[in-house]
Amino acid sequence: MFMNIQTIMVVGAGQMGSGIAQVAAQAGFRVILHDIRQEFVDRGRQTIEKNLARSVEKGKMSAEDKEAVLARLTLSVDLTDGRDADFVVEAVTENMGVKAEIFRQLDEICPAHTVLASNTSSLPITEIAAVTKRPEKVIGMHFMNPVPVMKLVEIIRGLQTADEVYQLTEDLAKQMGKVPVSVNDFPGFVSxxxxxxxxxxxxxxxxxxxxxxxxxxxxxxxxxxxxxxxxxxxxxxxxxxxxxxxxxxxxxxxxxxxxxxxxxxxxxxxxxxxxxxxxxxxxxx
Ligand SMILES: NC(=O)c1ccc[n+]([C@@H]2O[C@H](COP(=O)([O-])OP(=O)(O)OC[C@H]3O[C@@H](n4cnc5c(N)ncnc54)[C@H](O)[C@@H]3O)[C@@H](O)[C@H]2O)c1
The missing domain is CATH 1.10.1040.10 (N-(1-d-carboxylethyl)-l-norvaline Dehydrogenase; domain 2)
Known part of the structure; x- marks a missing residue:
């Protein structure tokens, strides 16, 4: 594939966003977790810390690994931090207006190589892609709740999503320990x-x-x-x-x-x- 992902930005630090940030940081990526307010990103980090602490208690993870995962996580309340991201997963409120505005801004902020993925559970990927000048680099990456537990990631190709972008996203899901399944963009996807x-x-x-x-x-x-x-x-x-x-x-x-x-x-x-x-x-x- 044409690039090596090092930094992943997760936009939205709620239930899904914090889980996605956790599995990405556990997979060894640098992660920027973004939300509109400091208290929201703080809460997201606390959720991650609590989950990791539980893994340490259960003997599934060492205390050093937990610290290493947290050290890879940075918090952001400024979307322009996306300039450092190779891959973005958007997980904000399920609302087309809100998502479209974020994709429009990310398209301007992020480097040309950056892939913009959405965790939407129902909105058309093709329509989200259409607000950007890089529809071939927009894709759906539908994680299941709770993200650290559930294996499936439904990967949704928009009408214009490039094959290399699909491949990159599929590889990324595998690196996060998930099982990717390929789906085309129709209402409700498959799930x-x-x-x-x-x-x-x-x-x-x-x-x-x-x-x-x-x-x-x-x-x-x-x-x-x-x-x-x-x-x-x-x-x-x-x-x-x-x-x-x-x-x-x-x-x-x-x-x-x-x-x-x-x-x-x-x-x-x-x-x-x-x-x-x-x-x-x-x-x-
Ligand atoms: N909850 C589920 O079971 C589930 C499963 C799969 C997919 N999803 C999808 O994941 C997405 C997020 O769902 P959730 O359950 O995590 O919601 P949530 O309400 O827990 O979190 C959404 C977060 O987005 C933030 N946000 C809102 N507007 C923003 C903006 N402009 N910029 C940055 N952050 C913003 C909010 O502050 C909030 O922290 C939705 O698209 C949803 O459809 C949810």
Whole structure:
């Protein structure tokens, strides 16, 4: 490939960004973790430190290695720090306006060789790429939550993504200890295109009184060997996120088979968002 990646910038230090920064630093890269406020990057670093400390406690990592990983991590509240990055992974809030503005700025800030990747779970990579003058160097790199634990990285080729950029991204995912899978840019990619309609259908089963949530989850766990039932999983992901992704599929394909279940809409309107709000299909304390 045409370049040797040394420095990776992660934009957005939330749940996903801090996990991506952690696995990148553990893989030996210099990492710049960026967010809009100092307290956000500090919180991201604390999460990483806590995760690494747990690995040391469990004997999976030495205390020296932990310090070495943290020493490779720098924090940033200034996007122009991207001038030092060979590869950027954007993991900010799931909003096209916000992401487009960041890609537009990164395109101006970063050197010509820098690849700009997005961790979006639903927005079109081709559309994000179109705001830059380097659409061939824009790609989707969809990590799963929690990043340090989950093996899969769905790598999404935009319409104009270059083959060498795909290859570089695939190699990078492997260096981070992940298993990359190649996917083309269509709504929901593969992960959410297959997962979300199943969750939505499970919600229809509640809506139509086919069975109670516990029964639906039990069928899928014991009958299909899923580690978690679809409604438990929906509560874990967040019902607002599930609704949002169903809407992306529904609008993206214009096909009624993706219509979000009215019960899902009702729960989200009521503020029943799942685990994070204390109530979804189940009640949490
Ligand atoms: N949570 C998941 O399960 C999951 C899984 C796969 C992909 N994703 C995707 O990852 C991305 C991030 O999700 P998350 O769960 O980490 O969200 P999060 O809310 O935990 O973190 C988002 C971070 O982005 C920061 N941010 C917002 N605007 C910014 C800007 N202009 N510049 C820099 N930072 C900015 C916020 O301050 C926040 O710290 C989204 O695109 C989401 O769709 C999420």
């Amino acid at each position: 959410n295109r297959v997962l979300m309609p199943m969750i939505n259908e499970a919600i229809y089963c509640v809506y139509e009184g086919v069975a109670e949530p516990e029964a639906i989850d039990e069928v899928m766990k014991l009958g299909m060997n899923h580690p978690m039932g679809p409604l438990t999983l929906a509560d874990f992901i967040g019902l607002d996120t599930c609704l949002y992704i169903m809407e992306v599929l529904y609008e993206g394909f214009g096909d009624s088979k993706y219509r979000p279940c009215p019960l899902l809409r009702k729960y989200v309107k009521a503020g029943w968002l799942g685990r994070k709000s204390g109530r979804g299909f189940y009640v949490y304390n």
